Amino acid sequence: MRLSAVAAVAFAACSYAAPHAATHAVHEKRDYTPTNWVKRDRVPATATIPVRIGLTQTNLQKGYDFLMDVSHPASTNYAKHWTAEEVADMFAPSEKTVATVREWLVGSGIPAERITHSDNKGWLAFDVTAQEAEDLLHTEYYVYEHTSYGHVETACDQYQVPKHIQEHVDYITPGVKLAAPVKRGHSQRRNTKRGFGMTMGGGIPVPPKSIKPGPIKLLNELESCDVAITPICVAALYEVPPTFGQADPGNSLGIFEEGDYYSQKDLNLFFANFTPYIPKGTHPTPAFIDGAEAPVPVQDAGGESDLDFQLAYPLIYPQTITLYQTDDLNYATNPNSTSLGGFNTFLDALDGSYCTYSAFGETGDDPVLDPTYPDPAPGGYKGKLQCGVYKPTNVISVSYGGQEFDLPAYYQERQCNEFMKLGLQGHSILYASGDDGVAGPPGDDSANGCLGKNDNIFSPAWPNSCPYITNVGATKVYPNKTVFEPECAVVDPINQPYSVAFSSGGGFSNIYPIPSYQAAAVAKFFADYNPPYKYYSGNASFGKNGGVYNRIGRGYPDVAANGDNIAVYVEGNFTLEGGTSASTPIFSSIVNRINEERLLIGKKPIGFLNPALYSNPEVLNDITCGSNPGCGTNGFEAVPGWDPVSGLGTPNFPRMLALFLSLP
Numbered sequence: 001m002r003l004s005a006v007a008a009v010a011f012a013a014c015s016y017a018a019p020h021a022a023t024h025a026v027h028e029k030r031d032y033t034p035t036n037w038v039k040r041d042r043v044p045a046t047a048t049i050p051v052r053i054g055l056t057q058t059n060l061q062k063g064y065d066f067l068m069d070v071s072h073p074a075s076t077n078y079a080k081h082w083t084a085e086e087v088a089d090m091f092a093p094s095e096k097t098v099a100t101v102r103e104w105l106v107g108s109g110i111p112a113e114r115i116t117h118s119d120n121k122g123w124l125a126f127d128v129t130a131q132e133a134e135d136l137l138h139t140e141y142y143v144y145e146h147t148s149y150g151h152v153e154t155a156c157d158q159y160q161v162p163k164h165i166q167e168h169v170d171y172i173t174p175g176v177k178l179a180a181p182v183k184r185g186h187s188q189r190r191n192t193k194r195g196f197g198m199t200m201g202g203g204i205p206v207p208p209k210s211i212k213p214g215p216i217k218l219l220n221e222l223e224s225c226d227v228a229i230t231p232i233c234v235a236a237l238y239e240v241p242p243t244f245g246q247a248d249p250g251n252s253l254g255i256f257e258e259g260d261y262y263s264q265k266d267l268n269l270f271f272a273n274f275t276p277y278i279p280k281g282t283h284p285t286p287a288f289i290d291g292a293e294a295p296v297p298v299q300d301a302g303g304e305s306d307l308d309f310q311l312a313y314p315l316i317y318p319q320t321i322t323l324y325q326t327d328d329l330n331y332a333t334n335p336n337s338t339s340l341g342g343f344n345t346f347l348d349a350l351d352g353s354y355c356t357y358s359a360f361g362e363t364g365d366d367p368v369l370d371p372t373y374p375d376p377a378p379g380g381y382k383g384k385l386q387c388g389v390y391k392p393t394n395v396i397s398v399s400y401g402g403q404e405f406d407l408p409a410y411y412q413e414r415q416c417n418e419f420m421k422l423g424l425q426g427h428s429i430l431y432a433s434g435d436d437g438v439a440g441p442p443g444d445d446s447a448n449g450c451l452g453k454n455d456n457i458f459s460p461a462w463p464n465s466c467p468y469i470t471n472v473g474a475t476k477v478y479p480n481k482t483v484f485e486p487e488c489a490v491v492d493p494i495n496q497p498y499s500v501a502f503s504s505g506g507g508f509s510n511i512y513p514i515p516s517y518q519a520a521a522v523a524k525f526f527a528d529y530n531p532p533y534k535y536y537s538g539n540a541s542f543g544k545n546g547g548v549y550n551r552i553g554r555g556y557p558d559v560a561a562n563g564d565n566i567a568v569y570v571e572g573n574f575t576l577e578g579g580t581s582a583s584t585p586i587f588s589s590i591v592n593r594i595n596e597e598r599l600l601i602g603k604k605p606i607g608f609l610n611p612a613l614y615s616n617p618e619v620l621n622d623i624t625c626g627s628n629p630g631c632g633t634n635g636f637e638a639v640p641g642w643d644p645v646s647g648l649g650t651p652n653f654p655r656m657l658a659l660f661l662s663l664p
Helices: 060-071 084-091 095-107 130-137 231-238 264-274 303-316 329-333 344-350 352-356 409-424 516-528 580-600 610-615 653-662
Strands: 013-015 024-029 037-042 048-055 123-129 140-146 158-162 169-173 196-199 253-258 285-289 321-326 395-398 400-403 428-432 470-476 507-513 553-556 559-562 566-570 573-578
Touching: 024 169, 048 095, 048 130, 060 084, 060 409, 060 516, 060 610, 084 409, 095 123, 123 130, 130 140, 130 158, 158 169, 231 303, 231 559, 231 580, 253 303, 253 580, 264 303, 264 566, 285 344, 303 321, 303 566, 303 573, 303 580, 321 344, 344 352, 344 409, 395 580, 400 428, 409 428, 409 507, 428 580, 470 580, 516 553, 516 610, 559 580, 580 653
Parallel strands: 253 321, 253 395, 285 321, 395 428, 428 470, 470 559
Antiparallel strands: 013 140, 024 158, 037 140, 048 123, 048 169, 196 573, 507 553, 566 573
């Protein structure tokens, strides 16, 4: 992990030492010390400090091109995915880097037998006294204390390395960073569920037109899909035929959950009323991570998990579902937990090398932002962090997320790289785009979820802005419309019907530039339907000249699917739910169905979806109505072609199937 190095008697930080201009150069320097950090005592010279050196990786700048080579339909290498070993070897530091840094350490008096090289080849580690570390890096170590939390940490004003070493070293810890844990209330969780519902107690609201009596009979009728979306509505909207034959056992659909748990009773009620062809007791295959457990008694059921499975099973059965349930109860549900990040323990479990992966000044999970195992809390998971214990499924659906502004860029970029590596190996990763339009959730960073001193700058979502995942926005069958008419993007004002407003999350990243696969689509959007708002260009000019969004950032969502008035059973009751958390398992299930057809004829899974979809937007149903309000504006508009509300549109199963079966 990105270590806060522990001295034998104290935590530490380092201060300025005169540079050795002839042979050394300052490698990292902190420009200022935050006001809530106070420098305390110098670390005793004999105290032990664990040092970690993140080595410069090779070919990271080529990662995007490598992924396009196996994902773009025009490539002769389409679907020729890499193995995990090939990925690790391609990005590992060069032998020259490892040898050069090791030679410097040994030549500086660090015994070779004390130096270890990580399994993923990304860093060197060794323990030294504070005096040895200071001599090595020409600096001084001090204890820094956070005045609000009492947290003590290791950081540096600056440190130096030999000039010929600089190109081989990414960063060193203890280093210049200072980070303290922040307690969160439940509403402050960064990795939050996307979606909400209204319990109907077994009944449904009176619809705006004459209907047949009885909720279950009603909801099996296509003419009532404007009231409640059931499996038959989804199948009709996207022309999805029934499944047939035996499912490929290697093509399970992956669904991520955290802090929300399904009830088998709820699944059984749903199957009995809507999909009697799915046997009672059908349940996901457990892939429990770091002490997670499921299912739970019906009274403790979570709306997110129940929703995901009740949408996915009708589309894919007899294909199976793998449940990636993450983290013990302390981290997953405790409102006093200090972890503010997300998804890293999940990625650890899928890729063992990610547990110690070094990039952007961080090695492994963040000790402040991520859970730490063994968990010392009462009832916490006492085992070691689970690394590489599960094989990723071909398609993974995730209905959780947060906002870019809430996490350090280095945290997000390191994680984004892992999504690139999963794409190289042939995995499709789909994320819900968010439920708050161009804003974040109310109360996140400001009362209205927006950024800037005037709370009017749009707030892009995390990890949605990463260019290596597929983002799914939400559409709706509006009152008095049918499934045979075009959908519109969701725009549900507050209390109509949910307690908060709901519209499809969308916008432009402040971290990542526009990827080449969507450059033409984004340019056409701006050329033909230029938004009526001032903008800025790049995060360095954030909010400049009154701009409220980044004109040159990666746009999202990429696609959309229905996400409103979804019929489900939760806590034993019939209910209607909404959110992009519904849209994502729908789109993911359709992709899983297409993979099944490719596997049947001896082809590989699709892998990263975006290049093929942006190159063939005609396989999607274009959405041209609706918007995503927020930050005191109407947000962006859904228009012909790609837009930052509904992306390229909703799935058309026959056209998507024909496209992907035609590709190698």
